[in-house]
Amino acid sequence: MDVEDIEIQLFVRAMQLRHGYDFSEYAPASLKRRVQQLVRTHDASSISELNSRLLHEEGFVARVIEGLSVPVSEMFRDPLVFRTLRDKVFPVLASYPEINIWQAGCAHGQEVYSLAILLEEAGLYERSRIYATDFNDAALAIAADGIYATREARDWSRNYIEAGGSHSLSDYYSARYDFIKLDQRLRRNVTFFNHNLVTDEVFCEAHLILCRNVLIYFTNTLQDRTLGLFRDSLVRGGFLCLGTRENIDFSPAAAGFGDVDHALRIYQVGGPGARALSR
Amino acid sequence: MKKRQAIVIGCSAGGLTALQSVLPGLDARLGVPIIICCHTGSADVTILVDLLDRHASLPVVEASERAPADPGVIHVAPSGYHLMVEPNFHFSLSVDAKVAYARPSIDVLFETAADAWHDGLIAVLLTGANSDGAQGLVAVRRAGGFALVQDPLTAEADVMPLAGLEAAGADACLPLDAIAAKLNELCLP
Numbered sequence: 225m226d227v228e229d230i231e232i233q234l235f236v237r238a239m240q241l242r243h244g245y246d247f248s249e250y251a252p253a254s255l256k257r258r259v260q261q262l263v264r265t266h267d268a269s270s271i272s273e274l275n276s277r278l279l280h281e282e283g284f285v286a287r288v289i290e291g292l293s294v295p296v297s298e299m300f301r302d303p304l305v306f307r308t309l310r311d312k313v314f315p316v317l318a319s320y321p322e323i324n325i326w327q328a329g330c331a332h333g334q335e336v337y338s339l340a341i342l343l344e345e346a347g348l349y350e351r352s353r354i355y356a357t358d359f360n361d362a363a364l365a366i367a368a369d370g371i372y373a374t375r376e377a378r379d380w381s382r383n384y385i386e387a388g389g390s391h392s393l394s395d396y397y398s399a400r401y402d403f404i405k406l407d408q409r410l411r412r413n414v415t416f417f418n419h420n421l422v423t424d425e426v427f428c429e430a431h432l433i434l435c436r437n438v439l440i441y442f443t444n445t446l447q448d449r450t451l452g453l454f455r456d457s458l459v460r461g462g463f464l465c466l467g468t469r470e471n472i473d474f475s476p477a478a479a480g481f482g483d484v485d486h487a488l489r490i491y492q493v494g495g496p497g498a499r500a501l502s503r
Numbered sequence: 504m505k506k507r508q509a510i511v512i513g514c515s516a517g518g519l520t521a522l523q524s525v526l527p528g529l530d531a532r533l534g535v536p537i538i539i540c541c542h543t544g545s546a547d548v549t550i551l552v553d554l555l556d557r558h559a560s561l562p563v564v565e566a567s568e569r570a571p572a573d574p575g576v577i578h579v580a581p582s583g584y585h586l587m588v589e590p591n592f593h594f595s596l597s598v599d600a601k602v603a604y605a606r607p608s609i610d611v612l613f614e615t616a617a618d619a620w621h622d623g624l625i626a627v628l629l630t631g632a633n634s635d636g637a638q639g640l641v642a643v644r645r646a647g648g649f650a651l652v653q654d655p656l657t658a659e660a661d662v663m664p665l666a667g668l669e670a671a672g673a674d675a676c677l678p679l680d681a682i683a684a685k686l687n688e689l690c691l692p
């Protein structure tokens with residue numbers, strides 16, 4: 225066996241035994257790339273050196289989680305997805321007196337603010353509560369601040385319009401030099417908190433779960449388990465939205481979800497094509 | 504002779520024309536998966552897939568997350584994601600930061616494919632105006648795979664093949680019109 229592959233197994237064991245993080249069901253190819261990247265970021269001579277620091281150095285694990293998380297996101301990425309949520313999902317949500325939305329793996333929060341804006345424009349924000357979770361505390365802190373580099377935000381205004389926004393995105397942020405800061409009023413019904421999809425439980429009855437481009441890092445086994453977690457959290461008729469290239473065909477738990485829009489990966493518990501789940 | 508199990512192809516500027524010249528020459532009996540990473544800059548790779556499918560001798564599809572890298576099929580990386588090959592020869596995707604300014608990145612595809620197929624892999628680097636793929640080619644050769652680079656003189660943009668040759672060298676450096684025949688020779692019994 226390749227030495228580096230052995231080191232990665234030891235890395236996973238160290239994270240598990242010493243810190244309680246379970247990466248054993250992350251897809252190996254991207255996990256390996258991220259661990260190799262950690263070696264470069266921390267100027268280590270090898271993965272074994274990371275392992276030693278993980279065991280002995282106070283606070284190092286938080287740096288490692290930041291490195292393994294890679295919270296890359298955008299506002300209104302795949303605008304058609306957001307437009308379809310507005311056109312097909314919001315009208316159903318509107319029938320509930322209170323709307324619970326779980327945004328799992330929210331990274332730096334770009335999609336949280338995107339959703340908040342569309343809810344606001346649809347007149348649904350006041351009765352909505354958004355639970356925005358991630359297992360990376362540093363990312364959650366950035367998400368709560370809502371401050372992004374202007375350079376990053378270049379395409380977001382156009383995305384917002386394509387998503388069916390009815391104002392101008394600049395109505396929702398103030399621009400300062402190289403940064404924009406999202407209007408903090410958009411946060412008034414948002415709760416950001418740490419939740420690990422691998423080890424933590426269901427915490428709310430959700431009407432909509434957004435979890436885009438997070439399960440792509442999981443093996444089939446962990447993807448299936450997480451979809452089961454979502455299924456348990458969703459009300460009957462609740463919605464699930466995944467990334468536009470995600471594939472749930474190999475997951476037995478996915479049988480409970482039917483298509484709202486297959487190409488955009490928007491599903492509904494018990495929607496068209498769904499099968500009853502034996503639980 | 505070494506049994507070849509998979510082909511990966513990387514290209515950028517001029518890639519569509521180059522692929523349209525290489526793919527029709529592939530033997531329809533090639534029993535290996537062929538995986539392409541081509542920078543298109545467009546948000547949707549469907550157009551590229553359709554264009555290539557018209558002339559290729561094998562079916563061309565967009566690579567599907569979690570699906571196996573099926574032999575006898577040409578799989579194209581979707582736009583906006585890195586395409587990787589897992590050790591079990593199934594595809595996975597990531598939206599990790601761009602590598603060499605690109606996502607999908609040729610380096611990422613080549614490196615993960617080299618990890619999966621080791622010396623069973625053939626990597627082909629074609630025309631392009633940046634140096635993505637050069638590090639990937641190094642990984643392929645280190646794993647014992649076969650590196651085939653388009654002769655820069657026949658490339659619409661020579662930066663990519665030149666960078667590949669400089670970083671990794673090659674097992675063969677051929678003009679565009681000789682590449683399909685070489686792949687057939689390497690893969691057919």
Ligand SMILES: C[S@@+](CC[C@H](N)C(=O)[O-])C[C@H]1O[C@@H](n2cnc3c(N)ncnc32)[C@H](O)[C@@H]1O
Nearest residue numbers: 293295297329331358359360420421422436437
């Ligand atoms: C690529 S980002 C997705 C951002 C956004 N949803 C999007 O598609 O633009 C993936 C996020 O998933 C988070 N993540 C990965 N594993 C997780 C886990 N086990 N529990 C919770 N969050 C996780 C990472 O920290 C990262 O912020």
